[in-house]
Amino acid sequence: MLRDHKERQDICHSWQPQFIKDNFLLIGYHALRGVVTSGKGITVCIVGQPAADFKPSFHLWQFRTQFIAAEFAAPYLLEMGIGSRQIPSLMQAIANYDAQQEIILAMNIDQQIEIYCLQNLKISPSECYKQVCDRWDEFMPHGFPPESSHRFIRI
Structure with missing residues (x-):
C-alpha cells in the first residue's frame, strides 16, 4: 500500500506544472471572475484522477474550477485537510496577494x-479573462450558450 501511495505521490508531484501550463488561461479567467464578483479568494481546480498510463504532456485534463471567496476559504481548506496551524498564513496570503498580477491556486485531486x-x-x-471571452467556443464548447450574459463581466 505504501508503494502505491508513493507512486501516486510521484504522479501528483509531476503533473501540476504541466496542468497549470496547459490550463493557465482558464485558471486566470476563473480567478479574475471570482475576484470581480466576490472579492479576493482562492481559485480551486478539482482535477479528475489520471489514468494508470498517465503522461503529463499528452493528457487531456478532466477538471472543474471554482472560486472560493476569502470569507469561505478557511472552512473550505479545513474541510480539504489543510492543518489548522497553516490556515492563518494561507488567509494572510489570500488577503495580501495582488489579484491583478497574482493567483492563489488550490489543486485538489482525490481530496x-x-x-x-x-x-x-x-x-x-x-x-486571461479577455482571451477566454474572445475565444469562448475553444474553451467552453458545451458551456453557456453564446447569448448568455453569465460568461462575461465588466473588467
Missing part, C-alpha cells in the same frame, strides 16, 4: 490539496 501562489505571471488574470 488531496496543494496550494500555490502564482506570481510574476507573463499573462495577467485580466488578459
Whole structure:
C-alpha cells in the first residue's frame, strides 16, 4: 500500500506544472471572475484522477474550477485537510496577494490539496479573462450558450 501511495505521490508531484501550463488561461479567467464578483479568494481546480498510463504532456485534463471567496476559504481548506496551524498564513496570503498580477491556486485531486501562489505571471488574470471571452467556443464548447450574459463581466 505504501508503494502505491508513493507512486501516486510521484504522479501528483509531476503533473501540476504541466496542468497549470496547459490550463493557465482558464485558471486566470476563473480567478479574475471570482475576484470581480466576490472579492479576493482562492481559485480551486478539482482535477479528475489520471489514468494508470498517465503522461503529463499528452493528457487531456478532466477538471472543474471554482472560486472560493476569502470569507469561505478557511472552512473550505479545513474541510480539504489543510492543518489548522497553516490556515492563518494561507488567509494572510489570500488577503495580501495582488489579484491583478497574482493567483492563489488550490489543486485538489482525490481530496488531496496543494496550494500555490502564482506570481510574476507573463499573462495577467485580466488578459486571461479577455482571451477566454474572445475565444469562448475553444474553451467552453458545451458551456453557456453564446447569448448568455453569465460568461462575461465588466473588467
